[in-house]
Structures are given as structure tokens and as C-alpha cells.
Amino acid sequence: MPVSYQELKNITEAAILTAEVPVSVAQIRSLFPIDEAPERAQINRAIQEIQQDCETRGIELKKIGDGYRFQSRPKYAAWLLKLSELRPRRYSRALMETLSIIAFRQPVTRGDIENIRGVSVSTEIMRTLLSNEWIEQAGHKQVPGRPALFRTTRGFLEYFNLESLDDLPALDLLERQASDAAEVSESAPSQE
């Protein structure tokens, strides 16, 4: 017997709250037997309603990648920080810049990052980014030496509260010139 709309809404809410990672509409659908699965539109409607219900509350339902998660609103950070066991960590400018390059120009090699920043990339930074699971290897560049390519992960979206990479501040017109420059300096040594 198909569930009522109210039940669907309750299951959607409970599923998102009890899952450990963001939950997609497709995943919510698959909780039901095939012949009783609610329409995607219905699930989307339930999600929208839950989002509205949250408007006056301390938490919000946020889309991350293709999944949804509940999270506290930033304005309550001061109170909730006191409850958190873990101290937020500060990251160096060098690390944030390295991460920014990977986010913007992915996939990139370490050499690409070095070209843009003008200094060598510290191994420690790459390890931190990898072990935080903000970046991952994405194959090798087909140039001599086959250097590893890196790209950002879903964990990156989750940590920085992004629905998708499109949420990142838009690149202005300089973007094209900048990547031209990167190509110039790259093609010189490696002859791509």
C-alpha cells in the first residue's frame, strides 16, 4: 500500500536526518518498493515543504551536490561551537590558495599549481588536502612524466557548504587570459 503524502514527508525528513551523508531524491525513492515508489515530483515537493517548515527554526535543509542534509544556521555558530568537541582548525593561506587553484582549474597537476602560485607546492599541503578528502587524484596527465592530476571531491562541497562548483564565486573576464598564461608557461617546458 502506497504511503500517504504526510508519511512520505516524514520518511524523507527522517531519512535525511539519520543518513550520514547527504541523501538524494533518487535514494529516497529507492526506499520504497518499485511499484509503490512516489514520484520524484512528490519527493521534491516534500523537500520544499520541509525547507519552508524550517524557515523559523535553527536548522535548514541544504542541498549539497545532488543530496540534501540538515545543518544549523550560521547565526547560531557561536552557541553551537561551545558544544562541539572539536576546535575548528585554521588553514594557511598557502593551503587555501592551493585548494582554490584545484577547485578552479581542475583537473590540475602540481606543476600547474606551482605555475600559478609562483612557488613550489608543499608536500604537506597536498597531503592535508588529500587526507581531509577535499581533493583526490584523477588520473595522470598525458605528458612526459605522467604527473598526477587532482580535482576536488564531494567532501570539498560538503565542508564548504556548496551545492556545486557553480556556487563558487564566478570568474570574471580575466579567467580566459589567466588560463592562457598558464598554458603559455606550461607549453614552454613540456611541449604539450
Add this chain to the structure above:
Amino acid sequence: MPVSYQELKNITEAAILTAEVPVSVAQIRSLFPIDEAPERAQINRAIQEIQQDCETRGIELKKIGDGYRFQSRPKYAAWLLKLSELRPRRYSRALMETLSIIAFRQPVTRGDIENIRGVSVSTEIMRTLLSNEWIEQAGHKQVPGRPALFRTTRGFLEYFNLESLDDLPALDLLERQASDAAEVSESAPSQE
């Protein structure tokens, strides 16, 4: 300036939802500066109201000991269990690193793991390791806050086909290898 009642309710709800363990009324009070701390009665009222708000929803606010936590309603268990079957699990790098720290440095607290890895330990990873019975709690560290200590289990030995923890490679050997490797990759960053 003291917060409004609505804010108090929002903070209470967000605190219970984002904490990793049940949260007591005293803990909620302690989130506020002493001279602005709401009365216990007010927090209790907020909790009661939240419980009422949940009555038609998929989750409920339950008292566990002197703390409160949200949990899914038993009648939705069938759907939610399906969710945990859905996602194929991959060993994440973070999970393996966390497990290795517990194996080699046991008993350790979450704080110890965090100090060694330099990044915070996700609750999800600890839950996964616990529910897989690879690690278990081993009392509390006798320091302020009495954080839980974790160690590996017999199941861990069985899984990794170890007779005892002595079968793990010696730490000093690993350390030497690790620092050699670090030196190599540090001194030759361009050898990608």
C-alpha cells in the same frame, strides 16, 4: 543581550541535533554567558514544545539519561534500514588513517587522533568503526572531560588476520620508513 524565547528554542533544537551525544538541560544553559543564561524552566518549556512540534513528524525528541536526542520513529525503521543498505561503502582514506592510529597508538581518544592527523575526526568514521566492531571503547582518559578511549578489538585482529597486535610492524621501523619517504618527496618535489 539575552536571546528571545524563539531563539532559545532554535538554539536548543540545533544543539541537540548537532551534538554527537545526548545533550542535557545544564549543557544547553552553559552555551550562554552566565548573566544571560535562560532559566532551566524556560529550556524545559522549549524542549516540551519541540517534542510537541515533532508529534506529526518522522523523528522524536527522546530523553536518554539526563540528556536529549532526536531519533527516528520506530514505525519508519523499515524504510530507513533500506537506506543503510543502499550505499556501497568504500574505505575512505580518512577511515583507514583513523583505524591505523587506533591500532598503533591504542588506547587513544578522539582528540589524540585529531592531533596526529591534524584534522578533525568525523563522527561517521567513529560510528562505522564501532559498528563494524573493529574498535571499542576502553574506559575514559583521566583528564578533564574524561574523553572516551578507543582500542581495537578481537574482530580487528581476525579481519586483518593477525594473531595479536604484536604482529603489527614495529613502530620505529615504520617511523623511519615514513621519514625517509617524506624526505625523498620533499627534496624532489618536481619529480612528479
Add this chain to the structure above:
Amino acid sequence: MRFADTSAQGDTGRLTGGVIDINQGGEASSATHPIPSDVYIPEDALEVITQAFEGPLDLLLYLIRKNKFDVLDIPVAEIAEQYARYIDVMQKIQLELAGEYLAIAATLAYIKSRMLLPPDEDETEEDEEADPRLELARRLEAYDQIRKFAQQLEARPRVGRDIFVAHALGPPVPKKVIFEAVELTDLIDAFKSVLRVAELSAPIQMKREPLFVKDKVKMIVARLEEAEQLRFDQIFDREEGRLGLVVTFLALLELINSNLIYAVQTAHNSPIHIKLNR
């Protein structure tokens, strides 16, 4: 040389100001006062400089912004001189200078000399690349963008700092999570990587809690009170691992040393027994 003096003065003025606003290279410092040409940098500013610049491009951008120059039309001679002055200072304070700083200094010198030369007739086909500053300007712009972007990323709401993920407890899961197979070597590799990071980051104290030995002492005494005596190897719990064994051993030594327990052996090579000293 007058130019160089003014710029040097700008630099020190900024350093003695105490605060280096590295994060807003966009704002050029406006005031310029005459100062002596031999640059004096106060002790506490040194550390600031060492951390102030993320690399030669960062330094260059800072100099350009400070002078309100246009990135696309850099007066190379002036910038090269100011840049060289910074490099000098950095070397004077024995800052380990990355080779990249010197490479950019060389580039600046090269561009400067190119601009002094009359256009080479052989190179007319490279019309578009006629301005030797162009590539540098592109690199600076590309880097500047990333810098700004990194600032925005830094300011984004972040999990564990600005937002916290909400969870409710799900129904009890009846069975274990099934994982792909993993080998012991994977685990060891993971730990090696942990150790590398740990070594490379700030010194991490892997200190044993002194209390831990004390706990062990209490445990051993409690067990002996119950059992009267224990065989040496029964004292140890192998599941506690290497460090656990060491701690237990330390606890035993401490107990023996303080005469709370004693060890007996009835014959050579026979098992050692531990007893409480009553």
C-alpha cells in the same frame, strides 16, 4: 637613486606600522615620508615579513598595488628596484629565500633590459608579444584571481566552524556494514602516511599520560588483592598492544620499586610470580 629611496621608505613605513595587511593587496598604502636609505626593520616586524608573502608573485602584486601601478603597464625599472630591495632585506635577515624569488628578480631584470633595447627587426613577426611585460602581467593576474578566490573561500560558512551538520539517531542496524576487502598492508600504508604528515607538521607531542601508568598500578594492585598471586605473564593483557605492555611493565617496576609488590621465582627458569607485599 631617488626613486629607490622613496620606495624603501614606503616599505619601512609600512613595516614599522606593525600591521602588514597582506590580505588586502588591493589597498595601496598612501603615505610616503622621507626616510634614510639604509633600511631599518624592527625586530618584531621581521617575523611578519617572513610570513607576509606567499611567494614572489604575491610580493610583486603587493608592490604594484602599493604604488598604485597598473598591472598591465608596470614601470619595470621601478618595480625591479623595489623588489630587489625586499630580496636584500629578506637575505639580510637570513630568511631562507626560495629560488623562485630570485627567478622573478631575474625575469624583471631581463624585461628591464629588453625594454631598454630598440625593437629588434628580426622579431617583427612576434608583434603581439612585443611587450615583454605581457606574460608577467598575465601570471600576476592569474595569481591575483586565485588569491581573491582563496579569500572568498576562506570566508564561506564552513562545517565545524560556522555550521554544524544535524543528525538524528536511526533505527538500530541489525548487521555490520559490508566493506570492500582491505588488506593489512593498506592499514600499514595508511599509518605511514599519518606519520609523514605528523612529522611534517608542527611538533606533535605523543606524550603518554603519566596517569595511565598510575591506572595500571591501581589495576594490578586490585587484581592481586583478589587473586593473591599472579604469574608474571598473567599481568599483561596482550590486546593492549605494545604500548600497553610497556606501560604495564613500567607499572610493575614502579610497584616493586615502592615495595608494594614483590616477585618470586621458586627455581631457575620457573615462572615468576607476583605477590602483594602485605
